[in-house]
Amino acid sequence: MADKNLKQRIREGEKLIGVSVPLNATKLEMDSIIQKDDYDFVFTDSQHGPFNEETLVQFCGYASELGIPSQFRIKHTRHSYLIGNILDLGPVGIEVPQVEDIETVKEAVHYFYYPHKGGRSVGGAARYGVEGRGDRIEYADWWNSTGFLSIQMESLRAVTTVKKLAIEGVDCLTWGPNDLLFDIESHSNPLLSTVDDCVKHALDQLGDSHTKISFRSYDYKLRDKYFDMGVTVLMESPRS
Numbered sequence: 001m002a003d004k005n006l007k008q009r010i011r012e013g014e015k016l017i018g019v020s021v022p023l024n025a026t027k028l029e030m031d032s033i034i035q036k037d038d039y040d041f042v043f044t045d046s047q048h049g050p051f052n053e054e055t056l057v058q059f060c061g062y063a064s065e066l067g068i069p070s071q072f073r074i075k076h077t078r079h080s081y082l083i084g085n086i087l088d089l090g091p092v093g094i095e096v097p098q099v100e101d102i103e104t105v106k107e108a109v110h111y112f113y114y115p116h117k118g119g120r121s122v123g124g125a126a127r128y129g130v131e132g133r134g135d136r137i138e139y140a141d142w143w144n145s146t147g148f149l150s151i152q153m154e155s156l157r158a159v160t161t162v163k164k165l166a167i168e169g170v171d172c173l174t175w176g177p178n179d180l181l182f183d184i185e186s187h188s189n190p191l192l193s194t195v196d197d198c199v200k201h202a203l204d205q206l207g208d209s210h211t212k213i214s215f216r217s218y219d220y221k222l223r224d225k226y227f228d229m230g231v232t233v234l235m236e237s238p239r240s
Contacts, residue, residue, distance in 0.1 A: 214232075
């Protein structure tokens with residue numbers, strides 16, 4: 001599968017593993033993390049930490065130089081209208097946190113993809129893979145079949161409407177287990193009473209959909225557990 005990009009590998013259900021890398025990591029630090037296992041992508045976050053655009057450009061530049069795709073979680077659900085601007089800074093994957101409404105998903109898809117699949121504006125010298133693809137249509141077509149979009153479910157409402165959220169253009173539905181637990185704990189005797197119950201429910205609802213489940217397992221020792229459940233993409237903490 002070496003000739004397939006990460007989006008294609010996700011959609012075909014290949015078992016993939018991403019690793020968390022601090023946004024302010026040096027190239028040496030990033031390389032040290034990804035050398036510890038056979039990782040398929042790196043991911044970083046602005047939802048729960050400081051963020052500036054120059055740092056993201058640098059982070060994505062390091063990832064590209066090291067030959068590994070990068071995923072970036074945006075700061076807030078309502079910032080999905082900024083996805084195109086953020087993609088111009090270099091990530092190949094975007095994760096939108098705390099999504100519940102289909103309107104948010106549609107907005108994310110619109111700003112993630114170029115016409116005629118979406119409405120992303122053209123421009124940005126730091127865009128992923130733009131070097132050697134200067135033609136507007138050439139790059140747009142390449143991007144639309146390369147970039148991967150993840151929507152994060154962190155509530156029972158999201159989990160129970162998973163099929164509605166898995167629209168065309170969404171590659172992964174990801175998990176925020178800690179925020180989901182807060183929501184589960186706020187309900188009296190919910191039908192889905194654990195995070196694993198929610199994962200199994202979502203997998204059953206998605207069936208053979210091209211949209212896959214990406215789970216923050218954090219611990220590499222849990223790989224077999226979640227792969228056996230049917231999860232195909234895992235996000236882990238760096239191995240010590």
